[in-house]
Amino acid sequence: MRKVxxxxxxxxxxxxxxxxxxxxxxxxxxxxxxxxxxxxxLCLGFIMIHVGLEFEVDKSRLRELGWDYFVAATxxxxxxVFSTLYFVFALHDRAEWGSLKMWEQMLLAGRFAAPxxxxxxxSMLAAAGLAGTWLFQKARVLAIFDxxxxxxxxxxxxxxxxxxxxxxxxxxxxxxxxxWVGWRFLHQIKxxxxxxxxxxxxxxLVALTEGLYVWTGWLPGVMAIHVEILLPAFVLGCxxxxxxxxxxxxxxxxxxIAPPDASEQRASTIVSSVFMVLVGLSMPPIAGSLGGMSWxxxxxxxxxxxxxxxxxxxxxxxxxxxxxxxxxxxxxxxGMWPRGEVGAGVLVVSLGYGIAGAPxxxxxxxxxxxxxxxxxxxxxxxxLLAAPxxx
Numbered sequence: 529m530r531k532v533x534x535x536x537x538x539x540x541x542x543x544x545x546x547x548x549x550x551x552x553x554x555x556x557x558x559x560x561x562x563x564x565x566x567x568x569x570l571c572l573g574f575i576m577i578h579v580g581l582e583f584e585v586d587k588s589r590l591r592e593l594g595w596d597y598f599v600a601a602t603x604x605x606x607x608x609v610f611s612t613l614y615f616v617f618a619l620h621d622r623a624e625w626g627s628l629k630m631w632e633q634m635l636l637a638g639r640f641a642a643p644x645x646x647x648x649x650x651s652m653l654a655a656a657g658l659a660g661t662w663l664f665q666k667a668r669v670l671a672i673f674d675x676x677x678x679x680x681x682x683x684x685x686x687x688x689x690x691x692x693x694x695x696x697x698x699x700x701x702x703x704x705x706x707x708w709v710g711w712r713f714l715h716q717i718k719x720x721x722x723x724x725x726x727x728x729x730x731x732x733l734v735a736l737t738e739g740l741y742v743w744t745g746w747l748p749g750v751m752a753i754h755v756e757i758l759l760p761a762f763v764l765g766c767x768x769x770x771x772x773x774x775x776x777x778x779x780x781x782x783x784x785i786a787p788p789d790a791s792e793q794r795a796s797t798i799v800s801s802v803f804m805v806l807v808g809l810s811m812p813p814i815a816g817s818l819g820g821m822s823w824x825x826x827x828x829x830x831x832x833x834x835x836x837x838x839x840x841x842x843x844x845x846x847x848x849x850x851x852x853x854x855x856x857x858x859x860x861x862x863g864m865w866p867r868g869e870v871g872a873g874v875l876v877v878s879l880g881y882g883i884a885g886a887p888x889x890x891x892x893x894x895x896x897x898x899x900x901x902x903x904x905x906x907x908x909x910x911x912l913l914a915a916p917x918x919x
Contacts, residue, residue, distance in 0.1 A: 542808020580765020606840030
C-alpha cells in the first residue's frame with residue numbers, strides 16, 4: 529500500500545512541478561523537456577523489461593492461452609472505447625464530432641485507460657497473501673496480455689495519426705520480428721538480470737531507438753522512424769532467463785523458493801518512482817488546456833472517466849465459469865482495475881504527437897486517482913475471496 533501511495537504522490541508532485549516549468553517553445557524550456565522525455569523513456573524501458581521478465585506461458589496449452597488473450601484484449605478494449613467516446617462527446621463541441629483528426633487523437637489519448645499495471649497488481653496481490661490463489665495465477669497472465677495488447681495497438685493508432693507510409697510498414701515488420709523472437713526464445717538467453725544490467729539494457733535500447741529516429745530524420749525524403757521503446761523492451765525481458773524467486777510474488781503454496789532480493793526490489797521501486805515524477809513533469813499546463821472548464825467540472829470528468837474505465841474491466845466476470853466461482857471471477861475483474869506505468873507511458877506517447885487539451889488533463893488526473901484507490905481495490909478483492917463461495 530505504501531508503494532501505491534508513494535507513486536500517487538510522486539505523480540501528483542511531478543504534475544504540479546510541470547505547471548511551473550518553462551514552456552517547451554522557449555530555449556531553456558526545450559532543453560528541459562527533451563531531458564525529461566529521454567529520462568522518461570529510459571525508465572519506461574527498464575519497467576517494460578521487467579514486465580517481460582514476468583511473462584510466463586505454457587506453450588503446450590495454446591488454446592487456453594488464446595482464450596486468455598481474448599479475455600485480456602476485451603478487458604483492455606472496453607475501457608479504451610468507453611474513455612474515447614467520453615472524451616469525444618463530453619469534452620468536445622458538437623461541431624468537432626465529425627473531425628477525423630480529433631477522433632484519431634482521442635483514440636490514442638483514450639488508450640491510457642486500457643492497460644492494467646502488471647507490476648503494481650502483482651506486488652499488491654502478493655502483499656495481500658493471495659499469491660497461491662487461482663485469481664493470482666490468472667491475473668498474472670491477463671495483466672501482461674493486457675499490456676501487450678496495448679503496445680501492439682500503438683502502431684495502427686500511429687498510422688491513423690501519421691498516415692500510411694512505407695516507414696510505418698517497416699515498423700510493423702520490426703514488431704512482427706520482435707514478437708517472433710520473444711516467442712521462439714522465451715526465457716532462454718542467460719544474460720544478467722540484476723538491476724544495473726537491466727538499466728544498461730534500457731539505456732542501450734533508448735540509444736538505439738532514438739539514434740534510429742535522428743538518423744532517419746536526416747535522410748532526404750524519408751519520414752523519421754520512431755520505434756516506441758515499449759515493445760523492444762518487453763521482448764528483451766521475455767527472452768532473458770529470470771532467476772526463480774527473484775520477485776516477491778513468486779511464492780506459491782507448498783513451494784520453497786529463494787527470498788526476494790531486497791536490493792532488486794529497492795531499485796525497481798526507485799526507477800518506478802522516478803518514472804512517475806517524470807510522467808507528471810511531461811504533462812502540459814493544465815490550466816491553459818481546460819478551455820474555461822471549472823475545477824469542479826474537471827473533477828466530475830475525472831470521476832466519470834475513472835468509473836467508465838473500471839466498468840470496462842468487468843468482462844472477466846462472464847468468463848472462466850468452469851474454473852472459478854462468481855466471487856472469484858468478480859475479484860479477478862476488480863483486480864484488473866489498477867493502472868500504472870504502461871498507462872502513463874501511453875500518455876507520454878500521446879503528448880509526443882501533440883495531443884493536448886482537457887482530455888489529457890482528465891487522463892492524467894484519472895491515472896493519479898486510480899493509483900490512490902489501488903489499495904482499496906485489492907482490499908475489496910481480498911474481502912470477496914474471504915467470503916463464503918457462491919457458484
